Amino acid sequence: MRSTGHELRLRLQPAQADVFRSQSRFRVLVAGRRFGKTQLALAELVSCVWDFPNRTAWYIAPTYRQAKIIAWDRLKTMLRAAPGVAFNESELTVRLEKGGLISLRGADHYDSLRGSGLDFVVLDEFASMKPEVWPEIIRPALADRRGRALFIGTPQGHDHLYDRFQFAQSNRGWQAFHFTTLDGGNVTPEELASAARELDERLYRQEFEASFESTAFGLAYHAFSREANVRPCEYRPNARIIWSLDFNVHPMCSVIAQRDGDIVEVLEELVLEDANTPLACEKFWDNVRWWRTRNAFGPLQIEAYGDASGHQRRTCGTATDWSLIRDFFSRLAGQAVVHIKAATSNPGVRDRINLVNSRLLSAAGERRLFIDPKCTQLIRDFERVCWQTDAQGQPTSELDKSDRLRTHASDALGYYLAQAFPIYGKIGERPGRLL
Numbered sequence: 001m002r003s004t005g006h007e008l009r010l011r012l013q014p015a016q017a018d019v020f021r022s023q024s025r026f027r028v029l030v031a032g033r034r035f036g037k038t039q040l041a042l043a044e045l046v047s048c049v050w051d052f053p054n055r056t057a058w059y060i061a062p063t064y065r066q067a068k069i070i071a072w073d074r075l076k077t078m079l080r081a082a083p084g085v086a087f088n089e090s091e092l093t094v095r096l097e098k099g100g101l102i103s104l105r106g107a108d109h110y111d112s113l114r115g116s117g118l119d120f121v122v123l124d125e126f127a128s129m130k131p132e133v134w135p136e137i138i139r140p141a142l143a144d145r146r147g148r149a150l151f152i153g154t155p156q157g158h159d160h161l162y163d164r165f166q167f168a169q170s171n172r173g174w175q176a177f178h179f180t181t182l183d184g185g186n187v188t189p190e191e192l193a194s195a196a197r198e199l200d201e202r203l204y205r206q207e208f209e210a211s212f213e214s215t216a217f218g219l220a221y222h223a224f225s226r227e228a229n230v231r232p233c234e235y236r237p238n239a240r241i242i243w244s245l246d247f248n249v250h251p252m253c254s255v256i257a258q259r260d261g262d263i264v265e266v267l268e269e270l271v272l273e274d275a276n277t278p279l280a281c282e283k284f285w286d287n288v289r290w291w292r293t294r295n296a297f298g299p300l301q302i303e304a305y306g307d308a309s310g311h312q313r314r315t316c317g318t319a320t321d322w323s324l325i326r327d328f329f330s331r332l333a334g335q336a337v338v339h340i341k342a343a344t345s346n347p348g349v350r351d352r353i354n355l356v357n358s359r360l361l362s363a364a365g366e367r368r369l370f371i372d373p374k375c376t377q378l379i380r381d382f383e384r385v386c387w388q389t390d391a392q393g394q395p396t397s398e399l400d401k402s403d404r405l406r407t408h409a410s411d412a413l414g415y416y417l418a419q420a421f422p423i424y425g426k427i428g429e430r431p432g433r434l435l
């Protein structure tokens, strides 16, 4: 692009250039994380207004905050060498030398999206926006100037991004593009192989192969296999004992596990009807005390994990659950030492369950979580816990808890795993999600 003798060079990868060159008025780009979607979007915005004094182009992210975090600095870096560019920090707008305007907006501020006379708009991470944004607000604003639009996203199941992608494949004036992360050329195969170890297979396909998976429906622990994940798990003397609790009352569930490097074995589960924390401590101690005789030296070393709500909640009396556990073990000095490892906040349900799935079976084919056949409630959870759906049959991010026995044992285990194996966050920068 040239501007009064100045040239701005924006390098695109071949797959990005495919999209860039398309003449279609409306385009839908579905691609894996770190394909280079946002980078392409910014290049398109700049090229749209660069030589045209009257043109206006918008970048829309799901929220205003995300627009600022994801795009603002990158846009400034891109235009750093261009002369005569005026940045307005409080409005998140850029006026180019010849007069063209780029503006960053958030789909969460409906009123800020009202306007007209748009030449081009990018809807980045469209799957995370309300679907009405397009027909009610953006499409009308493109009418008078026959403005163009680029929808961008990584799949999140069969939602409005999926619908738009299907629509673009078979309607005049529309074009659909689909690429994997690897196609983008910005992530090495080695980095992808490491991600494959951290994610379960379905999530990997969704995030890196940009596949529309129906992960939202049905069984939560789809990676579990009774044949492969259930096997006798023996106490290993002198290794730390992991005790992880869910502070539900009817029933109160906890699991007893041990870790050997990357492998976690669940030895026992405690499912107590009408219990409270001191009672759970007694039952736990009844189960593990004899292991002391097998230890060559010192007291049993116990790591206690669990629901972060245990900091405030009281299953009995006025003391918090964690302080009750600490008190209980202080009376066993010489026999046991407890290390309280409770987190201060819980991870999101979906993130936690994705993590458990990745330990049950990663996209790279590894199983790193094993359950002793005695743990019947935990196994039942893995085989039966489902995602809840709302009145319209749409998936929610909550588990179905209609059976009061379900979810507690697997929740207890999930709290431990989420703390011991923090959720993968290195690849990609998808807004609003831990992953």
Ligand SMILES: Nc1ncnc2c1ncn2[C@@H]1O[C@H](COP(=O)(O)OP(=O)(O)O)[C@@H](O)[C@H]1O
Pocket (backbone or CB within 6 Å): 011, 012, 013, 016, 031, 032, 033, 034, 035, 036, 037, 038, 039, 040, 186, 428, 429
């Ligand atoms: N054409 C390109 N040339 C060099 N680096 C690029 C290019 N496109 C993207 N990148 C880099 O790759 C990474 C991922 O790009 P990004 O646009 O954030 O991907 P996505 O939005 O698809 O997750 C970023 O660090 C970005 O700077």
Ligand SMILES: [Mg+2]
Pocket (backbone or CB within 6 Å): 037, 038, 039, 124
């Ligand atoms: Mg992006």
